[in-house]
Amino acid sequence: MTTTISVIDSHTGGEPTRVVVGGFPALTGASMSEQRDHFAREFDHLRTGIVREPRGSDVWVGALLDEPTQPSADVSVIFFNDAGYLGMCGHGTIGLLETLHYLDRLPNGEVKLETPAGIVQAHRDGTGMVTLQNVSSFLHLRDLTVVTADGTFTGDIAYGGNWFFLVYDQPFSLVVRDQERLMAITKAIRTELAAQGITGPNGEAVDHVELFSEPENASSHSRNFVLCPGNAYDRSPCGTGTSAKLAALYTRGELAEGEIYVQESVTGSQFEGSVRIVDGAIIPTIRGRAFITGEAKLIFQSDDPLRWGILE
Ligand code: PYC
Numbered sequence: 610m611t612t613t614i615s616v617i618d619s620h621t622g623g624e625p626t627r628v629v630v631g632g633f634p635a636l637t638g639a640s641m642s643e644q645r646d647h648f649a650r651e652f653d654h655l656r657t658g659i660v661r662e663p664r665g666s667d668v669w670v671g672a673l674l675d676e677p678t679q680p681s682a683d684v685s686v687i688f689f690n691d692a693g694y695l696g697m698c699g700h701g702t703i704g705l706l707e708t709l710h711y712l713d714r715l716p717n718g719e720v721k722l723e724t725p726a727g728i729v730q731a732h733r734d735g736t737g738m739v740t741l742q743n744v745s746s747f748l749h750l751r752d753l754t755v756v757t758a759d760g761t762f763t764g765d766i767a768y769g770g771n772w773f774f775l776v777y778d779q780p781f782s783l784v785v786r787d788q789e790r791l792m793a794i795t796k797a798i799r800t801e802l803a804a805q806g807i808t809g810p811n812g813e814a815v816d817h818v819e820l821f822s823e824p825e826n827a828s829s830h831s832r833n834f835v836l837c838p839g840n841a842y843d844r845s846p847c848g849t850g851t852s853a854k855l856a857a858l859y860t861r862g863e864l865a866e867g868e869i870y871v872q873e874s875v876t877g878s879q880f881e882g883s884v885r886i887v888d889g890a891i892i893p894t895i896r897g898r899a900f901i902t903g904e905a906k907l908i909f910q911s912d913d914p915l916r917w918g919i920l921e
Pocket residue numbers: 624670695697698699700701771837843845846847848849850
């Protein structure tokens with residue numbers, strides 16, 4: 610039997626998002642975490658078929674758009690990539706709002722998204738800029754040192770919807786032409802963190818590594834290179850990575866509530882961010898823009914031996 614899935618593609622600061630808008634089987638579960646587990650248990654072949662080669666690549670983030678489980682939310686979303694599932698995704702949320710606007714499903718620009726990491730409120734203004742209020746973010750471990758063959762790296766473990774090791778001070782130029790070297794450096798750091806048993810407070814894998822340098826653009830505060838789970842780096846400044854950094858800077862006393870911070874990516878694209886303190890929790894706001902790049906029906910023919918993507 611041939612399976613057909615409808616998708617809309619976009620990019621946010623160079624990072625692609627593929628929103629699944631039709632053809633996906635119904636998921637069950639009382640929460641988005643349960644529905645994500647159902648997805649992973651029974652339909653993981655669709656994840657790999659949608660985002661891996663030959664239809665995608667390591668770089669793609671998929672977003673399954675569905676009905677919410679909580680009455681206060683408008684829609685739900687489960688983000689995924691070549692390696693597995695993401696709790697939240699900032700660039701993907703911006704891409705999702707552009708997709709909802711393209712589909713005429715964003716009448717007043719405002720949407721409440723239910724994600725496995727919590728509720729995210731987002732708004733698209735008339736110029737196409739999307740502002741999202743991320744989940745509560747925090748600094749977990751401060752000034753941790755990791756030694757690899759490339760050097761000694763000191764940084765923080767922080768959460769912004771995903772788990773990050775944030776290296777503020779490091780000697781490498783963050784430029785796209787050095788991407789292979791930067792991937793190798795950040796992967797070695799990630800491997801060392803895992804080898805040392807460094808995790809989130811509940812044993813969560815620290816699967817994103819973020820290096821910072823001085824920005825190239827005078828309107829930015831910092832430039833970054835972000836290793837994502839699997840074998841890809843973020844072409845955008847990374848919404849969850851910027852959220853984790855803003856929470857860490859606020860906790861370290863280096864950022865005031867409401868102060869605007871502009872993070873630039875390795876490709877030069879920018880996100881604007883700030884934090885608000887709500888009942889003691891740090892709530893980051895991220896602002897950026899996405900553009901629609903395609904609309905397609907993905908076809909999975911039953912006799913295609915690679916229909917579920919190229920697997921390891
Ligand atoms: O923007 O949060 C983000 C993100 C996570 C992984 C890739 N992009």
